[in-house]
Amino acid sequence: MNEERLKQIFLITGGIVLTAFCLLPFLWMIIISLGKNPDFLSGQTSFGFTFNNYTAIFTSSSVHLLDYLKNSLIVSTIAAILATIIASLSAYAITRLKFPGRILIPLLLLGFSMFPQISLLGYLFKMLSELGWINTYASLIFPYVTLALPLALWIMLSHFSRLSKELDNAALIDGAGRLKILSKIILPISLPGLFSAFILSFIFSFNEFLFALMFTIDYKARTIPVGIALFEGLYGQIPWGYIMAAAVIAVLPIIMVIALFQKYIMQGLTEGAIKG
Amino acid sequence: MPKNSETKQGYIFNIPLIIVVAIFIVVPVVGTIITSFFRDVSFLPEKFIGLENYKRLFSDTHFWQSFEFTILFVLISVLLEIFLGTIFALVLNENIPGKGLLRVVILIPWAIPIAISARAWELIYNFEYGLFNYIIIQLGLSSSPFNWLGSSTGAFFSIVISDVWKTTPFITIILLAGLSTIPADLYKQAKIDGTNFIKRFFYITLPLLRPVLIVALLFRTIDAIRIFDLIYVLTGGGPGGSTTSVSLYAFKYYLSGDFGYGSAISVLIFLLASALAILYMKFGRLTEEFK
Amino acid sequence: MPNKKIFILIITILLTLTSGCGNNKKEFTIWIGGSPTEVDYWQILINRFNDSTNSDLQLIRQPTYTDQRKQSLIVSLEAKQRNPDLFLMDVVWLNQFAKSGWLYSLNKYAKEKDFSLNNFFRGIINSVDKTDGTLYALPVFLDVGLLYYRKDLLKRYGFDSPPETWQELVEEAEKIQNGERKNNKNFNGFVWQGAQYEGLICNFVEFIASNGGSIMQNGEIKLNSPENVTALKFMRDLVLKYKISPGNTYTEMKEEEVRRAFQRGNALFERNWTYALKLHDSKDSNVKGNVGVALLPHFDNNKSASALGGWHIGISKFSDEKNKAWKFIKFVTSYNVQKDLVTSVGWNPGRKDLYSDKSLNKKLPQLKILYEALGNSVPRPSLPYYNKVSDIMQRYINECIAGKISSKNALNKIQNEINSVENVYAEK
Numbered sequence: 002m003n004e005e006r007l008k009q010i011f012l013i014t015g016g017i018v019l020t021a022f023c024l025l026p027f028l029w030m031i032i033i034s035l036g037k038n039p040d041f042l043s044g045q046t047s048f049g050f051t052f053n054n055y056t057a058i059f060t061s062s063s064v065h066l067l068d069y070l071k072n073s074l075i076v077s078t079i080a081a082i083l084a085t086i087i088a089s090l091s092a093y094a095i096t097r098l099k100f101p102g103r104i105l106i107p108l109l110l111l112g113f114s115m116f117p118q119i120s121l122l123g124y125l126f127k128m129l130s131e132l133g134w135i136n137t138y139a140s141l142i143f144p145y146v147t148l149a150l151p152l153a154l155w156i157m158l159s160h161f162s163r164l165s166k167e168l169d170n171a172a173l174i175d176g177a178g179r180l181k182i183l184s185k186i187i188l189p190i191s192l193p194g195l196f197s198a199f200i201l202s203f204i205f206s207f208n209e210f211l212f213a214l215m216f217t218i219d220y221k222a223r224t225i226p227v228g229i230a231l232f233e234g235l236y237g238q239i240p241w242g243y244i245m246a247a248a249v250i251a252v253l254p255i256i257m258v259i260a261l262f263q264k265y266i267m268q269g270l271t272e273g274a275i276k277g
Numbered sequence: 278m279p280k281n282s283e284t285k286q287g288y289i290f291n292i293p294l295i296i297v298v299a300i301f302i303v304v305p306v307v308g309t310i311i312t313s314f315f316r317d318v319s320f321l322p323e324k325f326i327g328l329e330n331y332k333r334l335f336s337d338t339h340f341w342q343s344f345e346f347t348i349l350f351v352l353i354s355v356l357l358e359i360f361l362g363t364i365f366a367l368v369l370n371e372n373i374p375g376k377g378l379l380r381v382v383i384l385i386p387w388a389i390p391i392a393i394s395a396r397a398w399e400l401i402y403n404f405e406y407g408l409f410n411y412i413i414i415q416l417g418l419s420s421s422p423f424n425w426l427g428s429s430t431g432a433f434f435s436i437v438i439s440d441v442w443k444t445t446p447f448i449t450i451i452l453l454a455g456l457s458t459i460p461a462d463l464y465k466q467a468k469i470d471g472t473n474f475i476k477r478f479f480y481i482t483l484p485l486l487r488p489v490l491i492v493a494l495l496f497r498t499i500d501a502i503r504i505f506d507l508i509y510v511l512t513g514g515g516p517g518g519s520t521t522s523v524s525l526y527a528f529k530y531y532l533s534g535d536f537g538y539g540s541a542i543s544v545l546i547f548l549l550a551s552a553l554a555i556l557y558m559k560f561g562r563l564t565e566e567f568k
Numbered sequence: 569m570p571n572k573k574i575f576i577l578i579i580t581i582l583l584t585l586t587s588g589c590g591n592n593k594k595e596f597t598i599w600i601g602g603s604p605t606e607v608d609y610w611q612i613l614i615n616r617f618n619d620s621t622n623s624d625l626q627l628i629r630q631p632t633y634t635d636q637r638k639q640s641l642i643v644s645l646e647a648k649q650r651n652p653d654l655f656l657m658d659v660v661w662l663n664q665f666a667k668s669g670w671l672y673s674l675n676k677y678a679k680e681k682d683f684s685l686n687n688f689f690r691g692i693i694n695s696v697d698k699t700d701g702t703l704y705a706l707p708v709f710l711d712v713g714l715l716y717y718r719k720d721l722l723k724r725y726g727f728d729s730p731p732e733t734w735q736e737l738v739e740e741a742e743k744i745q746n747g748e749r750k751n752n753k754n755f756n757g758f759v760w761q762g763a764q765y766e767g768l769i770c771n772f773v774e775f776i777a778s779n780g781g782s783i784m785q786n787g788e789i790k791l792n793s794p795e796n797v798t799a800l801k802f803m804r805d806l807v808l809k810y811k812i813s814p815g816n817t818y819t820e821m822k823e824e825e826v827r828r829a830f831q832r833g834n835a836l837f838e839r840n841w842t843y844a845l846k847l848h849d850s851k852d853s854n855v856k857g858n859v860g861v862a863l864l865p866h867f868d869n870n871k872s873a874s875a876l877g878g879w880h881i882g883i884s885k886f887s888d889e890k891n892k893a894w895k896f897i898k899f900v901t902s903y904n905v906q907k908d909l910v911t912s913v914g915w916n917p918g919r920k921d922l923y924s925d926k927s928l929n930k931k932l933p934q935l936k937i938l939y940e941a942l943g944n945s946v947p948r949p950s951l952p953y954y955n956k957v958s959d960i961m962q963r964y965i966n967e968c969i970a971g972k973i974s975s976k977n978a979l980n981k982i983q984n985e986i987n988s989v990e991n992v993y994a995e996k
Contacts, residue, residue: 004474008474011368015367016379019365019369019382022361022445023442026442030394030397033397039400040406042406043406086293087293087297090290090293091291091293093290094290094291095291098284098286098287099283099284099287100283100286110294110298113298115499115551116306116547116550117543117546117547118505119528119543119546120305120306120309120544121301122527122543123308123309123536123539123543124312124540125305126646130646135649136647143301144301147301147302150294179286204388207390208388208390208391210390211505211528215643218640218647219628226390226392226506230395230510231636233631233632233633241400245400248393248394251390252390255389255390256389258388259381259388260381263380263384266384267380267453318993319646319664319668320669320953321995532642533956534664
């Protein structure tokens with residue numbers, strides 16, 4: 002049928018466009034990172050395939066690529082763990098216990114998530130300075146937990162609300178405390194939800210830029226988005242080869258995460274969106 | 278007795294969340310609002326000045342330029358994202374081979390830190406040896422290279438394109454979720470009745486997609502107003518300040534030591550985002566009523 | 569027990585947080601940016617200092633670009649960080665840094681027996697290193713704007729010395745440009761920095777001062793003087809009327825663009841800082857051996873003027889190693905180290921006495937001109953809100969040069985906007 006053919010064509014073209022669209026900059030990153038001359042398109046130089054860029058950024062002590070990566074991984078993981086735990090605790094209480102404000106809390110949190118980060122930046126900077134936390138992991142972890150909480154909470158809320166309260170009631174009758182119920186009964190069967198919340202919080206924290214830009218000063222706490230954004234390299238002119246090589250290394254963790262956990266990410270995002 | 282302990286427990290479980298939010302959101306927001314009423318400049322003694330910062334802001338042409346830029350950017354980007362997002366969602370909704378792979382691919386622009394992909398874009402937009410100018414010249418679309426980052430128009434579109442690239446996946450996923458809630462029977466029935474693809478799209482898909490579309494629009498608009506990372510890395514707000522978003526404008530004041538003025542700008546941005554959120558919710562509810 | 573598990577997890581996390589950064593160690597650090605060769609040389613200097621005084625100063629590399637260096641410094645200082653203990657500052661930052669309470673007073677150190685302020689240029693110390701009578705920094709190296717010229721071309725066209733007035737420069741440039749364009753259509757008479765950035769202000773300051781004009785009068789900014797109007801109009805005429813400066817002067821021309829144009833052989837006259845001299849004489853320079861250096865020209869019945877640039881060193885108010893830091897400052901501003909800076913990296917010493925050093929003068933004949941230029945040097949306004957003033961000036965001066973507004977209008981507009989800025993930022 003004509004329509005079937007049209008649909009086929011539409012889908013195939015759509016698929017190709019989608020793939021090309023999404024992958025273009027990433028592929029370009031890889032290509033340039035493997036060449037000696039980033040300006041080979043100007044026709045005045047050849048491409049010059051080489052792995053030099055990668056070896057250079059790893060062996061140069063002033064690049065601090067591994068430091069940035071380490072900082073990012075630590076900060077993002079801890080923030081994601083904390084966000085998931087805190088969200089689970091709150092979500093459990095909201096779906097299981099009656100107390101004034103149980104509807105208000107998620108709504109308020111949703112409202113807070115609309116805040117532009119810039120509105121928090123100035124005063125947060127002063128607070129963190131007073132605490133002496135500037136250029137430490139703490140200066141990033143706690144703000145990231147706060148920023149990731151709204152989505153994490155909505156994900157856990159939607160998961161817990163689908164679990165029957167009978168499970169809890171049965172354990173309650175046996176004399177179990179709420180916390181025990183949560184940890185021994187509810188959480189184990191909510192792993193997909195926990196996972197979604199964790200991964201989304203991780204991705205969000207890993208990608209954060211504004212706070213990391215202002216709250217960290219050097220390689221001791223600086224995260225990788227800031228490191229790559231400000232990367233000037235070792236010599237005067239912008240060393241695109243090095244930057245792209247560093248960029249490829251920097252995004253590898255994220256690519257791995259989404260390749261492995263695409264399902265959870267999709268689930269988490271749609272839940273957060275539909276509920277919102 | 279159960280009621281009381283339930284309330285107590287309810288609060289106890291929420292203590293971590295309340296503490297974290299109170300310290301890292303409520304306090305900074307209140308602090309920012311208060312600071313906006315002060316002259317807080319690194320080389321001057323602190324002084325309460327009431328609405329002075331706001332008065333200054335209202336007659337600050339550079340601020341209004343950045344405001345115009347931000348609004349224009351939001352309008353164009355969000356429209357393009359919704360358009361592309363819908364198409365991509367329709368593609369992903371079908372059972373085609375490679376569906377799993379496509380779903381990973383679609384996540385890549387969204388998952389990569391924008392500060393990093395912005396550098397790849399910097400290279401793609403390069404005047405002398407960037408990919409886009411190469412393609413433009415090779416395809417004969419123009420005889421001379423286009424000044425992507427060095428002209429205000431060029432920089433504007435560079436930012437729009439890169440932002441659309443980055444956030445279309447997010448829209449796509451949301452719309453995809455919406456599409457999946459539309460019962461397949463509706464389409465089957467329509468096909469039997471003989472309605473063609475286009476009619477099915479406009480009379481079944483779109484109307485049922487509307488609530489999700491509104492949510493997507495809402496989130497994206499409020500998000501787009503905050504744009505910072507991409508602009509900071511790609512254009513630095515230039516050339517000549519023509520691509521400075523309101524967030525970047527506030528940031529520059531913080532960086533130069535004028536926290537008072539930066540706070541006032543931040544408060545305005547926050548009010549703007551809130552106003553938009555309220556507007557959307559009202560509008561969203563209205564269209565719900567109309568169905 | 570789940571309670572315990574969560575508790576332990578949280579404690580572990582908190583411990584990781586507080587220990588994962590090492591900000592508790594006492595460190596003695598200096599932040600240096602700039603070109604890689606410069607930073608490399610600083611490392612050598614610091615090693616020498618550490619060896620000879622048994623110290624542990626660490627060099628932390630900063631970005632190359634001035635703006636980024638300033639930004640990261642400001643963040644650190646606003647956060648009252650203990651590091652860096654020492655840092656270099658562009659001459660135009662000094663007032664802002666001092667007035668913001670970020671610098672430690674050097675008064676007591678300057679009074680020490682083995683140190684004398686007389687070894688430095690009094691005018692410069694008083695106008696930029698001291699704020700409200702307190703000494704906050706010392707010059708490490710100074711910089712001035714100079715006129716570079718092609719000796720061979722002047723000779724070929726019958727001129728036996730570089731121009732002393734702007735009128736002479738225009739005449740020589742027009743004649744030679746016409747001649748050279750026959751073979752090289754990229755040739756320009758005079759290249760200088762006219763893009764919209766800080767460097768434009770340096771050029772501007774030189775043009776107006778060489779006509780007897782100035783930015784400040786009686787401690788206040790007053791720009792719309794007839795001398796300034798004439799000088800600014802001349803800047804525009806160079807590009808649009810006499811056409812001896814290229815069309816991209818006001819869009820692209822910054823230090824490196826100007827230097828490269830001259831070094832490729834595409835310019836007769838160049839206005840640039842002193843760093844260009846060494847490069848013009850390098851192996852792959854098309855103008856090697858043909859470059860002369862002179863004071864910048866002036867308008868009739870006036871004096872040559874050079875913008876004052878350079879970098880100064882100061883101690884952070886929040887440093888935990890202030891005495892050690894002073895030792896390094898003494899080291900870096902000592903006679904021998906400064907002499908070495910000149911011969912190794914080609915910087916101009918911050919110390920006055922070095923300009924009369926015989927062996928130096930033999931090695932670098934241009935030292936005499938540098939000394940004269942320093943005598944004619946014009947600082948940019950010493951205001952804590954200077955960068956705001958500069959932004960406004962850059963915008964309208966650039967518009968004027970591009971032919972969009974007249975010089976009188978430009979200066980009036982600048983004056984108006986600066987008045988509003990002063991209402992906010994001038995001390996009241």
